[in-house]
Amino acid sequence: LAEGAPLRIDVQSKWLSTLLGALVIERLGPSSPGNTHPRKSLVVQAAAQISGAGRSLFPEEGFGDWVVSGEAFGSEPSSEPREGQVAIEGARGRFFNSFRKLSPKSSGDVAQGVLSSPPFEVQEGMWIELRVGGGRAKEFIHQVGVRVVDVSGDAPETRMVFTGKRDEKLRWVRADLSPVAGSAVRIEVFDESSERWGHVIADGFTLHGAPEQR
Numbered sequence: 665l666a667e668g669a670p671l672r673i674d675v676q677s678k679w680l681s682t683l684l685g686a687l688v689i690e691r692l693g694p695s696s697p698g699n700t701h702p703r704k705s706l707v708v709q710a711a712a713q714i715s716g717a718g719r720s721l722f723p724e725e726g727f728g729d730w731v732v733s734g735e736a737f738g739s740e741p742s743s744e745p746r747e748g749q750v751a752i753e754g755a756r757g758r759f760f761n762s763f764r765k766l767s768p769k770s771s772g773d774v775a776q777g778v779l780s781s782p783p784f785e786v787q788e789g790m791w792i793e794l795r796v797g798g799g800r801a802k803e804f805i806h807q808v809g810v811r812v813v814d815v816s817g818d819a820p821e822t823r824m825v826f827t828g829k830r831d832e833k834l835r836w837v838r839a840d841l842s843p844v845a846g847s848a849v850r851i852e853v854f855d856e857s858s859e860r861w862g863h864v865i866a867d868g869f870t871l872h873g874a875p876e877q878r
Contacts, residue, residue: 718793721781721851721869722758734777736762736855736863745832748772752865754795754834759867762808762855763798773799773862781851781869783815788845790873793838798828799861808855808864812839816847823849830861836868 723730726740742761745752749763749772760779763772792812799808809827813820823844826837841849853866 718870718872721792721871722867727779729782731780732777733780734775734855735766736764736775736777737779737853738764741867742865746772750832752797752832752834754797755867757867759795759834759865760853761863761865762853763863763865771860773860774858776855776858776862778855779853783848783850784871785848786841786844786846787873788842790841790845790871791839792841792851793836793868793870793872794826794851794866795834795836795868796826796828796864796866797832797834798830798864798866799857800827800830808857808862809853810837810864810866811852811854812841812844813850813852814844814847815850828861828864832865834865834867 723741727737737760741758743758744755746761746763747765749761752759762775762777764775765772766775794810796810807825807827809825811822811826812824814823824839826839829835851869853864855862855864857863
């Protein structure tokens with residue numbers, strides 16, 4: 665990183681707006697011939713401050729008021745791996761799980777389905793956090809994961825998508841909902857794939873910046 669040199673950083677994405685904990689810019693080699701100094705880093709803090717417990721969207725019992733379609737998610741959230749599924753890293757209680765064997769000889773990735781939260785209106789400054797794991801399909805049309813769907817127009821429109829990394833580890837995602845402020849949205853945990861790693865696990869759905877519920 666040359667001293668006094670102007671620096672511009674653009675983080676752009678068509679579909680996803682994500683809160684960054686830190687953006688690290690690192691020079692991996694010397695900045696000029698003869699410079700033997702090791703790598704140098706500049707850390708740009710770009711995180712919105714996290715405060716308050718937020719409003720949980722995860723149902724207290726069963727699937728609560730989430731709408732279930734398909735066979736993948738079964739009759740209730742999981743509290744442990746299902747038959748044929750390896751241990752879930754980071755699991756802390758109940759979680760949504762679309763890995764489900766429909767017959768003794770079938771793969772747990774075959775079943776498909778969607779879990780849809782009740783719609784809610786997004787206000788400026790709201791953001792959501794959740795944990796997601798499981799698969800990430802090679803082709804978007806047969807994807808699995810969690811998506812934010814704008815339902816305020818004539819037809820539902822997917823605005824954000826979060827997926828696993830083809831492992832059974834629940835990882836945190838924090839996303840700014842400003843791009844859909846003023847719109848009604850719902851959260852969908854979806855499994856539209858019957859291929860290998862065609863399943864999703866998710867929990868921790870919490871809405872921040874929302875008006876207090878009375």
